[in-house]
Amino acid sequence: MPLTTFIKFGADMPKLLLIGLVERTCAKTVVREIPGIVDCFQLAGDDKDEKIVVRSPDRSLCATRLIPSSQLSTNGSNIAGLWEFSCSGDSLINVDDIYTNHIDEILRTYGVEAARTAIVKEMSAVFGVYKIDVDIRHLELIADYMVRFSHSLGILGLTVSRLSKAVINHSIVAVSRQIRHLY
Numbered sequence: 001m002p003l004t005t006f007i008k009f010g011a012d013m014p015k016l017l018l019i020g021l022v023e024r025t026c027a028k029t030v031v032r033e034i035p036g037i038v039d040c041f042q043l044a045g046d047d048k049d050e051k052i053v054v055r056s057p058d059r060s061l062c063a064t065r066l067i068p069s070s071q072l073s074t075n076g077s078n079i080a081g082l083w084e085f086s087c088s089g090d091s092l093i094n095v096d097d098i099y100t101n102h103i104d105e106i107l108r109t110y111g112v113e114a115a116r117t118a119i120v121k122e123m124s125a126v127f128g129v130y131k132i133d134v135d136i137r138h139l140e141l142i143a144d145y146m147v148r149f150s151h152s153l154g155i156l157g158l159t160v161s162r163l164s165k166a167v168i169n170h171s172i173v174a175v176s177r178q179i180r181h182l183y
Contacts, residue, residue: 034082038075043071082098101118123139
């Protein structure tokens with residue numbers, strides 16, 4: 001529903017430039033809000049347009065349209081809030097494509113396997129930026145350890161020193177060796 005505002009001024013009022021006033025008001029206005037999400041912005045297109053077939057009611061005419069696909073990125077995370085927002089009818093959110101790097105929220109919302117997959121994806125992304133080639137099995141083993149009690153554990157130096165299993169230690173040492181080769 002578009003917002004329409006009417007402002008009445010007397011004939012003797014001097015000219016008023018409203019652009020600055022409207023811009024400041026718009027910047028302070030919240031149209032829709034999802035708790036836990038601070039900012040939302042559209043990422044550059046990734047050329048993954050969706051193809052839609054449009055048919056006339058009598059099915060005599062058929063046309064294909066490309067609808068540009070876009071990704072939204074947010075500061076903050078609230079998967080349940082995004083689900084609720086997507087049910088509002090005019091949502092631009094595809095619930096099948098929601099992803100966050102907030103591992104605890106993935107664990108609470110989707111479960112252990114999804115959290116494990118997200119941990120592997122995030123670790124692979126970090127190593128990929130630095131062109132470090134780590135065997136995926138090592139990352140999967142570390143992720144398994146991190147979610148083994150159905151809650152996410154951080155892998156810090158203190159936690160690594162307490163690891164009791166030789167296989168886990170071997171994976172972490174293998175990853176550490178790959179990192180040391182850079183320096």
